[in-house]
Amino acid sequence: MTDRLDGPQTPRGDGDAVARGASPGPDETPPGAQAPTATHPALADVASGEDGSTSGAPPAVATGQAAGKVAYGASGVLGPSPKIALFFLLPAFVLLGAWVIYPIVYSIWRSLYDAGGGGFVGLENYGAIFSDPSTLTTIRNNLIWVVVAPSLVTVLGLIFAVLTERIRWATAFKLIVFMPMAVSLLASGVIFRLVYEQDPDKGVANAIITSVHDVFASSSGYPGARPRENDQAPVAADQGAVVTKQPAQAGQQVMIPLVGLRPDALPDDAAGAKQASATPGGLAGTVWLDFTPGGGTVNQIDGNERGMPGITVEAVSGGAVKGTTTTAPDGTFQFAGLPEGSYEVRLPQSNFSAQFGGASWLGPALITPAIIGAFIWVWAGFAMVLIAAGLSAIPRDALEAARIDGATEWQVFRRITIPLLSPVLLVVLVTMIINTLKVFDLVFVIAPGSVQPEANVIALEMWRVSFGGGGNQGLGSALAIFLLVLVLPFMAINIRRFRREQS
Amino acid sequence: MTTLTAARPDTGDAAGAVRRSPLGRVVDKLGGGLVQVVLIVLALFWLLPTLGLLVVSLRGDADNNSSGWWTFFTKPAQLTLDNYTNLLASGFTSSFWNTVAITVPTTVLVIGIAAMAGYAFAWIEFPGRDGLFLVVVGLLVVPIQIALIPIAKLYGFFGIFGSIPGVVLFHVAFGLPFAIFLLRNFFAGIPKELLEAARMDGASEWKIFSTVVFPLAKPAIASLGIFQFLWVWNDLLIALVFADTGAQPMTKALQSQMRQFGTNVDILAPGAFLSLIIPLVLFFSFQRYFVQGLLAGSVK
Numbered sequence: 001m002t003d004r005l006d007g008p009q010t011p012r013g014d015g016d017a018v019a020r021g022a023s024p025g026p027d028e029t030p031p032g033a034q035a036p037t038a039t040h041p042a043l044a045d046v047a048s049g050e051d052g053s054t055s056g057a058p059p060a061v062a063t064g065q066a067a068g069k070v071a072y073g074a075s076g077v078l079g080p081s082p083k084i085a086l087f088f089l090l091p092a093f094v095l096l097g098a099w100v101i102y103p104i105v106y107s108i109w110r111s112l113y114d115a116g117g118g119g120f121v122g123l124e125n126y127g128a129i130f131s132d133p134s135t136l137t138t139i140r141n142n143l144i145w146v147v148v149a150p151s152l153v154t155v156l157g158l159i160f161a162v163l164t165e166r167i168r169w170a171t172a173f174k175l176i177v178f179m180p181m182a183v184s185l186l187a188s189g190v191i192f193r194l195v196y197e198q199d200p201d202k203g204v205a206n207a208i209i210t211s212v213h214d215v216f217a218s219s220s221g222y223p224g225a226r227p228r229e230n231d232q233a234p235v236a237a238d239q240g241a242v243v244t245k246q247p248a249q250a251g252q253q254v255m256i257p258l259v260g261l262r263p264d265a266l267p268d269d270a271a272g273a274k275q276a277s278a279t280p281g282g283l284a285g286t287v288w289l290d291f292t293p294g295g296g297t298v299n300q301i302d303g304n305e306r307g308m309p310g311i312t313v314e315a316v317s318g319g320a321v322k323g324t325t326t327t328a329p330d331g332t333f334q335f336a337g338l339p340e341g342s343y344e345v346r347l348p349q350s351n352f353s354a355q356f357g358g359a360s361w362l363g364p365a366l367i368t369p370a371i372i373g374a375f376i377w378v379w380a381g382f383a384m385v386l387i388a389a390g391l392s393a394i395p396r397d398a399l400e401a402a403r404i405d406g407a408t409e410w411q412v413f414r415r416i417t418i419p420l421l422s423p424v425l426l427v428v429l430v431t432m433i434i435n436t437l438k439v440f441d442l443v444f445v446i447a448p449g450s451v452q453p454e455a456n457v458i459a460l461e462m463w464r465v466s467f468g469g470g471g472n473q474g475l476g477s478a479l480a481i482f483l484l485v486l487v488l489p490f491m492a493i494n495i496r497r498f499r500r501e502q503s
Numbered sequence: 504m505t506t507l508t509a510a511r512p513d514t515g516d517a518a519g520a521v522r523r524s525p526l527g528r529v530v531d532k533l534g535g536g537l538v539q540v541v542l543i544v545l546a547l548f549w550l551l552p553t554l555g556l557l558v559v560s561l562r563g564d565a566d567n568n569s570s571g572w573w574t575f576f577t578k579p580a581q582l583t584l585d586n587y588t589n590l591l592a593s594g595f596t597s598s599f600w601n602t603v604a605i606t607v608p609t610t611v612l613v614i615g616i617a618a619m620a621g622y623a624f625a626w627i628e629f630p631g632r633d634g635l636f637l638v639v640v641g642l643l644v645v646p647i648q649i650a651l652i653p654i655a656k657l658y659g660f661f662g663i664f665g666s667i668p669g670v671v672l673f674h675v676a677f678g679l680p681f682a683i684f685l686l687r688n689f690f691a692g693i694p695k696e697l698l699e700a701a702r703m704d705g706a707s708e709w710k711i712f713s714t715v716v717f718p719l720a721k722p723a724i725a726s727l728g729i730f731q732f733l734w735v736w737n738d739l740l741i742a743l744v745f746a747d748t749g750a751q752p753m754t755k756a757l758q759s760q761m762r763q764f765g766t767n768v769d770i771l772a773p774g775a776f777l778s779l780i781i782p783l784v785l786f787f788s789f790q791r792y793f794v795q796g797l798l799a800g801s802v803k
Contacts, residue, residue: 082629092620099676103653182786183779184737186754190775191552462648480648491644
């Protein structure tokens with residue numbers, strides 16, 4: 001797959017990796033390669049501010065190529081004895097053996113025993129994983145993660161890489177998007193806990209959402225306002241709305257007294273309530289707060305009772321809304337141009353809902369999407385840099401040839417760029433899938449304790465069960481093995497890809 | 504790693520050629536203005552959260568509880584360093600030094616041990632070499648979770664559970680596959696003539712490794728070092744399990760405050776910001792190596 005990107009090349013990389021070394025073919029060594037610190041163009045791109053869209057192999061994909069050609073054909077002639085290899089490898093082997101290989105074996109064995117480790121339970125722990133509702137939730141969440149997050153990150157990385165190709169401040173943009181990768185996931189978690197605060201006066205996400213919302217829908221809600229619940233009241237509550245009990249005719253006065261609100265909860269512009277002046281043929285009325293501290297006549301406008309401005313009023317006939325109006329500061333409303341007939345006057349539910357306070361990001365319903373948002377924030381830069389490197393490696397003449405043949409830009413992108421880019425896209429996707437399978441820190445930090453069962457993922461459940469108070473290392477080991485098994489296919493993909501690059 | 508360098512000659516060749524991607528052209532035609540606006544908005548999306556953390560860390564509790572951090576644009580007077588002075592007075596510095604004491608030795612050990620192993624994999628022929636290296640490639644993706652319980656038991660047995668050396672060793676072991684992979688690939692790109700000349704001169708393998716190969720690999724080692732440093736500096740899970748309160752790094756110290764997030768913002772925000780200063784400085788100073796490591800190691 002490297003060959004497709006690179007074109008057939010002689011194995012260079014010998015030459016300029018070591019410029020001052022004895023180079024095999026002098027003409028292979030480019031004059032520019034002075035030091036072994038040479039950079040891939042895509043790196044220079046981030047580093048130097050050059051637009052850098054020059055061609056070059058995407059190193060992610062190609063690392064193995066030069067290696068294979070040089071290394072595996074290299075030693076032998078004067079090769080040292082294999083015993084020396086052991087000396088060089090011993091420290092690594094001891095550490096990998098004791099800290100990685102042995103634990104895999106131990107975990108398999110341990111997963112067959114109960115919480116304390118005393119009783120053999122066979123596959124019971126694995127059975128528990130697939131029958132316990134809480135672990136099933138973690139599996140469901142991991143599934144959501146794996147399906148949603150990697151593809152979003154990859155697509156976003158592709159879009160960023162393409163968009164930044166032609167702007168002057170691409171370097172600045174890439175640095176900004178890439179920066180979260182250097183930051184700990186704990187710090188990212190704290191950052192997003194702040195972003196997702198419910199109160200729009202604290203969390204920037206809801207601050208943005210509510211201010212956008214308020215531009216399109218000015219809601220002055222009266223949560224809690226309601227009609228009196230007795231026979232004398234002319235209006236009654238009906239599924240959250242307030243409706244007149246008797247149908248109203250044109251020319252009639254509709255009185256809508258409401259209670260359940262403190263007088264100081266009325267907006268500042270609320271004026272003393274007035275009788276609406278009924279025009280012939282029109283339907284008019286008053287919505288007011290029918291409450292005077294210390295007395296006052298029920299269902300009648302008393303001296304210091306104020307109207308409720310900004311309430312939406314609907315005239316309904318035969319189930320259909322025939323007219324809509326809004327109350328004035330003194331609480332009066334008036335329908336103009338209603339056809340003859342009798343109407344039910346209705347104050348729809350929207351008048352009484354609480355003011356829009358944004359989404360509850362950290363609540364049980366949105367917690368996983370919210371954390372995935374943070375994950376994308378962290379990893380989009382990774383995808384962007386890898387894909388940008390791949391883009392810059394695409395041979396320009398192939399694209400030019402297609403253009404000369406009359407292909408549209410979209411066709412070129414769809415039919416040539418994307419296929420040539422697919423190895424890189426696959427690397428990004430696989431890396432992200434592995435990351436989402438192992439996702440731990442972000443969930444642990446962002447999800448508040450009360451919501452953690454809803455947001456739980458396998459890696460977190462493994463820790464929770466074994467160390468975070470669960471005290472069941474049998475189930476913990478089974479979860480760890482389960483996680484390893486989930487990663488295995490991607491391990492196989494990596495090994496296969498590596499072997500293909502070697503050959 | 505090697506192809507990072509191998510790709511370089513192309514830079515010159517392609518300089519005169521058409522350098523934009525097809526979609527880039529469409530974008531040009533649609534008007535760069537729109538793209539600029541979209542990218543500015545996106546950049547804000549990526550910047551605002553971190554800026555928010557910084558500003559929150561610089562505001563008093565009362566201000567944070569009554570208004571959004573963005574009000575500092577109009578009222579910059581509310582900014583104060585009180586949170587930081589309180590945090591440093593409360594003993595947060597010891598967890599900072601624990602982080603350093605875990606991160607620096609880990610980085611040095613990983614580089615040294617992986618360089619030796621990488622050298623053997625690249626330049627010494629021994630039976631089963633290719634198969635063993637494939638095992639290393641496979642170990643790249645093994646989840647850390649698999650080792651938590653067994654190693655906790657092992658550490659308990661040897662009495663190093665909770666201590667900094669235990670944390671360091673765990674980090675070293677799990678850092679090795681990536682490090683060996685990266686360095687072996689870089690070493691393999693070194694021309695064999697160079698090594699054969701040295702071997703002909705009678706230099707020992709150790710001498711070749713330490714005086715020829717290791718110095719040549721500086722760029723790869725820089726990439727690896729930065730990666731490893733950030734990885735360990737930013738770790739939470741390993742510290743959570745293996746570091747007790749006396750050995751806990753910043754991440755674990757902060758995590759223990761998360762339970763009462765609302766009331767602990769005055770600790771968490773400055774603490775999180777302090778913990779990311781050094782990574783950010785490293786990132787901005789050495790981003791080239793950072794990206795190199797990323798590209799070279801992305802099989803991970």
